[in-house]
Amino acid sequence: MIAIRTRILAPTIILVILGSLALALLALCDSHREIEEVYDAQLVQAARLLQGILQRQDPQQTDWAQIGAALETALERSGEGILSHPYEINLSFQIWSQEGQLLVRSQHAPVLPSPPAPGIHDLLIDGHDWCGVLLQDGGQGLRIWVGERDDLRQDLIQRIVQHTLIPTLVGLPLLAMIIWLFLGWGLKPLQRLAWQIRARPVDSLDPLDSGPLPPELEPMRTALDRLLRQLRSLLERERRFIADAAHELRTPLAIIDIHVRNARQASNEEEREEALAFLQQGVIRATRTASQLLTMARLEPASYERRSLDLVVLVREELAELAPLALGREVELVLDNESDCPLLGEPSAIAILLQNLISNALAFAPRGSEVRVRLRQSSDQQVVMQVLDEGPGVSEAMLNRLCDRFYSEGNPDGAGLGLAIVEMISLRMGGVLHFSNRDQGGFCVQLSFPRQVHP
Structure with a gap:
């Protein structure tokens, strides 16, 4: 028979693990989508910043090489100094004129044969997936593209997800151990009751200890006390029946024995018939006594069918x-x-x-x-x-x-x-x-x- 703790703990732990993993999976999918949305929003924000910087520049008179070098220098400082962050995106940019002429491009930006359509898009270039956004500035006639490699983005997302998932994986065994300990604490009253029953003398039919018990164990103790009372009553009836039978049958049997001896020792037929008559009366009285005793024993149980x-x-x-x-x-x-x-x-x-x-x-x-x-x-x-x-x-x-x-x-x-x-x-x-x-x-x-x- 499987222990109660195991019967309770095993389904509980399985349910907790499956439930936690299911919730973690849902959270993982939702977090992945939300992080993608955050990085896309950062790309849009970066494109708008470039647009803001270039709004006061005349495209015809702007030194695009100098602007490209300045922006490239700024991007290379990513991950340095006290303001560095492991989750910074690795941006690349390109700027085209209204006619589609490439004005400036960052060092690691992909080579695009022509500007893509405005908006957020994914591109496959030279075996790498790129996530980018194209912002079209109608006032200056510029097309600003900002993007990042998808594998680098997924690496960052994976690190974020791992940091989210690891506490769950580490916490599940700890949670199972805590549940095990608390379940053991909860079963202590049942163990004390079992110990109390084991520690009782074998022939003891006294009620169990009336100390405090959880409400779930009170019916068990009540049922055990009732069973002990029934056993005590049955034993008492058995002792009373044995005592009554021994007491009441002793005399008739002794008288029968005397009449048997008298019949054997009778000197004539008349004495023998008289002894046999007394013997018959003794047998009748002993039979009646035994019958009445058995009737009382059969009637003594407390319940009967009405x-x-x-x-x-x-x-x-x-x-x-x-x-x-x-x-x-x-x-x-x-x-x-x-x-x-x-x-x-x-x-x-x-x-x-x-x-x-x-x-x-x-x-x-x-x-x-x-x-x-x-x-x-x-x-x-x-x-x-x-x-x-x-x-x-x-x-x-x-x-x-x-x-x-x-x-x-x-x-x-x-x-x-x-x-x-x-x-x-x-x-x-x-x-x-x-x-x-x-x-x-x-x-x-x-x-x-x-x-x-x-x-």
Whole structure:
């Protein structure tokens, strides 16, 4: 996997280099054109200066040799003294009369067979390109040409361009290095966070250090803290399940072992049958305890899939499944509802809740009685479910302990987990669980759920 710094820096540097080179190329072309324009303007200015000097001279009486020598001497001083400059142009000049007669020409000027047309032009003479300008003086009848060799001009332009381009070429590596350093500085908080995670003990699930972090790293720390909390919760559930299983299965298994020994040591068939009967009861109780423990372990995760359902239909199905158990105890199961009860929940979890409540009610209901499941919709958008039996009820002192794990009141075959599971499911659905003794005798378990869906 490529490092983050490389993933960020490589495209950035490539973009900076390509962008800088593109801008430098555009600037080079524009600068070349502008410098050409400046040198052409200097040629025009030099021609006008010559025109100004010659305006008061009579072409017929002027000593053109003397003027040519003076101008030649001035041009030869170019590049000398304190006023010299490396970008001075190397001028050449020629002057013709109105009739086309050459009056004077500088030493290095090209030999032109005839005066060119007025204006700025490029000429190819003796293998050299010349840039020149011809100014026609109508007052004195003179044609003044000033020019310079194009190769000398291009040499000057090249030097100017090099001085412009070199800082860019030298600055790009320096800029890349600075970007590299600043990027490293910007990634320091991420490196500190990684170091903090590496430095933690292997078995530590505590939240990360709450020190200041850039806004971009806060979601990462929040996600890591959430993951650590989930891991801590999972480990805690695992430890609790192992502890509960070890605690609750130890006694039934020890009792089973005793009944097995009694069956082996029985002196007659009657003692053996009695020991086997106790053994069967112990196996049933251990199986019920293990089943309830696994149910609690499956229900403990914090999230589950909810969907819309009709509570009346679900209760009717569960009562039909539990009907054989009720017939065996000679107890009638009754569904009491006025209308449909739409609800948002998990069908499997509600089915487990109903099985525990009805099984618990059947365990205490006397023969010939009934267990009634009553469903109502309250005016405050609540679905109320009551499970009513005609058993002995529960003492007031024990009402608050009914949901304690492994606590069983008056049911020696129970594992003491049924109502704890009911409470867990109720809390997950946002419901309220309430226990009470009925005035006419019996016990009532009431659950109120937020409907959360429209009927």
